Amino acid sequence: MDTDIAVLFITFCGLVGIFLRRNLLNIIVSFLQIIIGLSIMLITTNNFFNNSIQELSFYLILVFAFIIILFIYAVVLLLIRRRSTVHVNELTELRG
Amino acid sequence: MPDSRLILLIPIMLLACAALICPKPSLSAIFLLFQSGLIVLLFGLSFAPGPLVLLCIFCVIVLVANAYLEKCAPRHVLTPKLNLALGFLLFLFFIFFVDRVKNLSLDYLNNLAQQDISFDALSLGGIIFIIFTIIISAFYILNLKHL
Numbered sequence: 043m044d045t046d047i048a049v050l051f052i053t054f055c056g057l058v059g060i061f062l063r064r065n066l067l068n069i070i071v072s073f074l075q076i077i078i079g080l081s082i083m084l085i086t087t088n089n090f091f092n093n094s095i096q097e098l099s100f101y102l103i104l105v106f107a108f109i110i111i112l113f114i115y116a117v118v119l120l121l122i123r124r125r126s127t128v129h130v131n132e133l134t135e136l137r138g
Numbered sequence: 139m140p141d142s143r144l145i146l147l148i149p150i151m152l153l154a155c156a157a158l159i160c161p162k163p164s165l166s167a168i169f170l171l172f173q174s175g176l177i178v179l180l181f182g183l184s185f186a187p188g189p190l191v192l193l194c195i196f197c198v199i200v201l202v203a204n205a206y207l208e209k210c211a212p213r214h215v216l217t218p219k220l221n222l223a224l225g226f227l228l229f230l231f232f233i234f235f236v237d238r239v240k241n242l243s244l245d246y247l248n249n250l251a252q253q254d255i256s257f258d259a260l261s262l263g264g265i266i267f268i269i270f271t272i273i274i275s276a277f278y279i280l281n282l283k284h285l
Contacts, residue, residue, distance in 0.1 A: 122210050126211065
């Protein structure tokens with residue numbers, strides 16, 4: 043069992059979830075799954091390149107990704123207040 | 139890392155698949171929490187465990203927020219057929235092309251000088267354009283008419 047297969051599979055599951063799920067909360071979960079795959083990849087590349095990736099950069103990546111998730115949560119809260127739905131197919135305001 | 143510990147990667151992949159299939163967001167977040175806990179068990183000794191514990195805390199925050207928002211918003215029970223077909227095609231694509239991606243050689247990255255990676259004008263312009271687009275769309279979403 044290799045770690046790169048696991049990284050590819052987890053990131054692939056996250057990407058498929060982002061493109062296929064219609065609920066915004068499920069899309070957030072898929073985004074977090076991509077972050078988990080990214081963290082495994084960072085650890086394995088850290089072992090491969092002889093500890094070239096510092097711990098601080100790992101913290102920065104994780105915190106930056108979670109800030110993006112918090113922005114999506116703010117959008118979800120606004121949608122629940124105004125439209126009372128988190129379903130993507132019902133948000134047709136920006137369609138041409 | 140010994141191979142016996144790498145068996146833990148199989149439940150991590152199964153949990154990823156379960157989080158993809160499960161329709162409820164809070165249940166998917168529980169799967170993600172278990173997944174990150176297994177990653178802490180697997181990689182916590184070989185790498186610094188601080189960021190991995192931070193990842194677990196993020197999963198707990200997402201779990202609580204999903205459970206709360208799932209109660210607030212009404213659920214839509216739909217049967218997506220085209221999405222399932224697209225997911226199946228993407229899964230076949232993953233199975234057939236995973237060997238090409240897996241056998242990529244990363245040795246040339248060791249010889250890459252650090253000063254060769256620098257920001258040029260095109261990438262900087264792209265970053266500024268992306269940030270500008272994000273800000274404009276955020277203002278549109280927030281419906282702020284008096285900018």
